Amino acid sequence: DIQMTQSPSSLSASVGDRVTITCRASQSISSYLNWYQQKPGKAPKLLIYAASSVQSGVPSRISGSGSGTDFTLTISSLQPGDFATYYCQQSYSTPWTFGQGTKVEIK
Amino acid sequence: EVQLVESGGGLVKPGGSLRLSCAASGFTFSSYTMNWVRQAPGKGLEWVSSISSSGTYIYYADSVKGRFTISRDNAKNSLYLQMNSLRAEDTSVYYCVLGTTGKPEYFQHWGQGTLVTVSS
Numbered sequence: 001d002i003q004m005t006q007s008p009s010s011l012s013a014s015v016g017d018r019v020t021i022t023c024r025a026s027q028s029i030s031s032y033l034n035w036y037q038q039k040p041g042k043a044p045k046l047l048i049y050a051a052s053s054v055q056s057g058v059p060s061r062i063s064g065s066g067s068g069t070d071f072t073l074t075i076s077s078l079q080p081g082d083f084a085t086y087y088c089q090q091s092y093s094t095p096w097t098f099g100q101g102t103k104v105e106i107k
Numbered sequence: 108e109v110q111l112v113e114s115g116g117g118l119v120k121p122g123g124s125l126r127l128s129c130a131a132s133g134f135t136f137s138s139y140t141m142n143w144v145r146q147a148p149g150k151g152l153e154w155v156s157s158i159s160s161s162g163t164y165i166y167y168a169d170s171v172k173g174r175f176t177i178s179r180d181n182a183k184n185s186l187y188l189q190m191n192s193l194r195a196e197d198t199s200v201y202y203c204v205l206g207t208t209g210k211p212e213y214f215q216h217w218g219q220g221t222l223v224t225v226s227s
Contacts, residue, residue, distance in 0.1 A: 034213040036152075043202055043217035044152065050211040087152055091212040094166045096154040 002026050002090050006099035012107040019075040021102045023088035026069075032092040033071045035064055038101075039084045047086075048073065078104070109133040109216045111203045116221030123193050127221060129186040129203030137161075137181035140206030142214060143188050145199035145223075153199070156188065157206065171197075193225045 003026035013019050023033065031051040036044040046055045048064035051071055061076040075082055083106055088099040115127040127143070143155040156177040157166045165177055176189040186203055200220040206212060 032211055036214070038152075043219055044214070045217070046213060046215050049213040049215075055215070089152070089154075089214070094157070095168050096157075096212075098152045098154070101151045 001095055002029060002092060002097055004088055004090055004097050004099040006086075006088055006102050008102060009100065010103040010105060012105045013078050014107045015078055015080060017078045017107075019078050019082075019104060021073045021086055021088075021104075023066075023071045023073070023099050024069055025071075025090055025092075028068045029090045029092035031067045032090055033064075033066065034089045034091060035073045036087045036089065037082075037084045038087065044087065075104075109205060111205060111216065111218035113201065113203045113218045113221035116201065116223045118224045118226065119193055120227050121194060121225055123225070124189070124191045125193065125223060127188040127190065127201055127203075127223070129218060131184045131186065131203075131205070134205070136179075136184040138208050140208070140212065141179060141186045142204040142206050143177060143186075144202045144204050144214065144217075145197075146202070146220075147196075147199045155201070158186070160208070190223070193223075195225050197223060198225050199223060 005024045007022045033051045035048040038044040047058050052064045063074050085101045085103045087101050110132045112130045119125050142157045158177045174192045178187045200222050202220045203218040204214045205216040
């Protein structure tokens with residue numbers, strides 16, 4: 001199975017900050033990497049697919065990059081609605097696996 | 108508008124069975140891979156099972172293989188998960204998730220989830 005490791009596990013940031021979350025795969029997954037946002041008590045929401053393609057309706061301040069084993073999710077200017085937990089997920093091979101999550105909290 | 112509405116969750120004793128259903132609308136159900144993903148209380152996301160658009164290809168996580176069965180009825184726009192031999196560690200919110208029509212694959216829309224609690 002492909003293991004996905006996110007860092008950091010949590011971070012504190014202020015509105016307006018630039019935030020970067022890293023996801024590393026245990027083997028090369030090309031660009032088969034997706035990002036999701038989950039707010040407390042809610043279902044996850046797709047943000048980024050295929051490493052850098054932004055899902056329709058997602059704000060332009062959110063972007064993704066990377067290929068192979070190393071990927072990043074960047075929020076260029078953190079907004080109040082961005083405080084949530086973020087998960088990466090590989091779709092290179094089954095079993096589909098997720099990172100452990102990164103909780104973005106208000107500083 | 109895509110809508111996925113799960114039902115069938117509840118409290119069940121260890122070793123018991125439960126059948127989850129997901130009613131889909133707002134898209135051409137028969138064209139898409141469908142999935143179940145679960146989340147234990149306070150924990151991360153775990154993929155459970157996927158079924159291709161026609162039902163030809165089915166995949167399971169090792170943790171549920173041999174105990175859970177995914178199925179779909181394209182005429183009824185419905186997805187199912189039959190869960191047998193339930194264990195305490197199966198306690199989770201189960202999400203019905205819309206996949207894609209091909210590669211790249213991703214989980215593009217999630218239902219609100221249904222809670223399954225396995226406890227004596």
